[in-house]
Amino acid sequence: KNEVEQSPQNLTAQEGEFITINCSYSVGISALHWLQQHPGGGIVSLFMLSSGKKKHGRLIATINIQEKHSSLHITASHPRDSAVYICAVEVDSNYQLIWGAGTKLIIKP
């Protein structure tokens, strides 16, 4: 069993829909990252969370440390949001990240 599991693996939605991508992990962490990889391959860091909730524009990320679960939400989705969204966790007392396999999101106009 992978230490970081993302769901769904693939998600196709219509423009304007509310999107939720989930990340569950099985190890103790000091922080969780959400990243976005564009079709061209470039990677952009979206959020780093250690508790609670963060919001950037139409993106919202939440984390529940007790339940070892995080969600990334996109409101009013747009075709330019189409990308792979990756969850990664920083393990306690360790400098490395453990990566999820990513969720491929396609937003249709």
Next chain:
Amino acid sequence: NAGVTQTPKFRILKIGQSMTLQCTQDMNHNYMYWYRQDPGMGLKLIYYSVGAGITDKGEVPNGYNVSRSTTEDFPLRLELAAPSQTSVYFCASSHTLWGGGGLKETQYFGPGTRLLVL
């Protein structure tokens, strides 16, 4: 700031050849990382560095070497290229919010180097 830069963008190697992937960051970050991403797969950590002169192995270090002589540069060396090393390589950097093993800031990624070994 240029952020994290990587060169080359694309390279084709023959089996057994060697090459160095360059990575430079101008943000004065202590931590630097090398990842590889195989088609349809997630990122895997090859090596990382917590500061100049300090490097350590990640999940998939075999076939690679690194050095960190300066804060800015973190080159990745492939000595004997193999087809299994065909991948996209990403360099990243970050800096600590506080000292010791404290929480790190977000990692900043370079644009990637696409490597094909034939």
